[in-house]
Structure formats: structure tokens, C-alpha cells
Amino acid sequence: MPSLLHLDSSLRTSGSRSRRLSADYVDAWRAANPDGTVRYRDLAADPVPHMDEGVYVAHVTLPGDLTDEQREQRALGEELAHEVLAADVIVLGAGLYNFTAPSTVRTWIDRILVRGITVGADGTGALGGKTLVLALASGGGYGPGTPRHGWDHREPWIRHVFEYLGLTDVVVASAELTLARESPAMVPLDLGHAEDQSLAAAQELLVAHAATV
Ligand SMILES: Cc1cc2nc3c(=O)[nH]c(=O)nc-3n(C[C@H](O)[C@H](O)[C@H](O)COP(=O)(O)O)c2cc1C
Numbered sequence: 001m002p003s004l005l006h007l008d009s010s011l012r013t014s015g016s017r018s019r020r021l022s023a024d025y026v027d028a029w030r031a032a033n034p035d036g037t038v039r040y041r042d043l044a045a046d047p048v049p050h051m052d053e054g055v056y057v058a059h060v061t062l063p064g065d066l067t068d069e070q071r072e073q074r075a076l077g078e079e080l081a082h083e084v085l086a087a088d089v090i091v092l093g094a095g096l097y098n099f100t101a102p103s104t105v106r107t108w109i110d111r112i113l114v115r116g117i118t119v120g121a122d123g124t125g126a127l128g129g130k131t132l133v134l135a136l137a138s139g140g141g142y143g144p145g146t147p148r149h150g151w152d153h154r155e156p157w158i159r160h161v162f163e164y165l166g167l168t169d170v171v172v173a174s175a176e177l178t179l180a181r182e183s184p185a186m187v188p189l190d191l192g193h194a195e196d197q198s199l200a201a202a203q204e205l206l207v208a209h210a211a212t213v
Contacts, residue, residue: 002036005087009043009094009102017175021135022093024203028210043104048111063116081114089131096138101154125166132162134172139179171209173202
């Protein structure tokens with residue numbers, strides 16, 4: 001039975017483009033996989049706490065060497081890592097916050113690297129064969145030719161983390177210029193039409209991909 005893990009991280013509870021895109025993907029995936037299962041986690045509403053030293057050490061210790069205290073310290077990490085491991089498709093909705101991913105995505109990623117589950121004893125990642133779908137939104141535009149091309153550190157960072165974990169099949173759909181109608185600096189640029197086009201193109205890409213997996 002196919003399985004999908006759906007994650008959102010926008011701090012917005014209304015008007016979020018990344019939430020809309022991730023939901024569009026999941027709806028299309030459900031239609032294509034009526035027997036599939038979906039697990040949902042909202043990283044903004046239910047944030048994963050930062051690690052401390054004990055939690056980190058427990059995460060990098062092999063299961064056979066764990067103390068009882070360390071087993072407790074990595075219980076949340078094990079739960080999150082198993083969710084990822086159980087999924088064929090991982091859909092992550094994320095805005096661009098100060099040129100990178102929301103910090104809630106960062107704390108989640110810190111916890112899903114668990115020795116003996118997602119990272120083998122020899123350091124090999126266990127997520128090969130899975131697909132990662134990034135449903136992204138950004139207030140500005142970061143494509144080739146724009147003044148801030150290369151300033152979006154979110155997508156390359158997420159790609160690198162998942163490549164380290166063995167996952168290389170990454171699909172990216174990005175709604176850009178989402179502040180075109182809201183930001184005083186952007187309103188005079190009259191980019192509302194481009195914002196709509198970007199959102200529509202991202203939705204089209206996601207719905208088409210969901211029908212194929
Ligand atoms: C804390 C914070 C920081 C942001 N930093 C950036 C930024 O660096 N670049 C940018 O283009 N937009 C930035 N934005 C705007 C968001 O990327 C934009 O509103 C996006 O649509 C958020 O995703 P959402 O629509 O799913 O909420 C920021 C928004 C917030 C709340």
C-alpha cells in the first residue's frame with residue numbers, strides 16, 4: 001500500500017501558498033492512490049524542539065549501545081525517523097524565511113537523522129528509492145537573472161540533507177512573488193500577474209506529478 005508523509009511549516013494559518021500547494025499535491029495523490037495512506041504533521045502548530053547534547057549523543061549512538069536514558073532521549077527522533085522511513089513520498093510545504101527554510105523544518109531535520117534507522121552504522125543513508133516533493137513559496141523571486149538569484153538557501157540545503165540520506169528524487173514546485181500585492185516595496189512593481197502565474201504553474205506541476213506516482 002503506497003504511503004505519503006505530508007508536512008507543513010508555514011506559520012500562517014490562512015493565506016499560506018505552501019500549505020495550499022502541499023494540499024493540492026496530497027489531494028491529487030489520494031485520487032491516484034485510493035488505497036494509499038497519508039500521515040500529516042504540522043511543524044508550525046506542533047514544532048519539534050531543539051536538541052540538547054544528550055539528545056544529540058543518543059541520536060548518533062548505535063541502538064545496541066544505548067542506555068535506558070538515551071533510549072528515552074531519542075524516542076521522538078525515532079518516531080519522526082520511522083515516519084519518514086515508512087513513506088514512499090514525502091511532501092514538505094515551506095515558505096522562505098530570511099533566505100532559508102523555517103526553523104521548524106530545521107529542528108525536524110535535526111531529529112530525523114537517527115543512527116540505526118535513517119543513517120546506517122557506516123553512515124549510509126536509508127532513504128533511497130523515496131521521492132521528496134517540495135511545495136515552496138517565497139515573497140520575492142529568486143530565479144536566474146533576478147538580482148537575488150542564489151540567495152534561496154532553502155532548496156539546496158534540503159536537497160543536500162536528503163541526498164546525504166540517500167534520497168535523490170526531488171520534485172520542486174515554487175510559488176514566487178507571494179508578497180507582490182502585500183509588500184510596500186513590491187506593490188509598485190505591479191507583479192500581481194506574475195505571482196498568479198507562478199502559483200498556477202506550481203500547482204500544475206504538482207498535480208501532474210502526483211498522478212504519476
Ligand atoms: C519570518 C519571515 C521571513 C521571511 N523572509 C523572506 C525572505 O527572506 N525572502 C522572501 O522572498 N520572502 C520572505 N518572507 C515571505 C514568505 O516567504 C512568503 O510570505 C511566503 O509566501 C511564505 O510561505 P506561505 O505563503 O506558505 O506562508 C518571509 C516571511 C516570514 C514570515
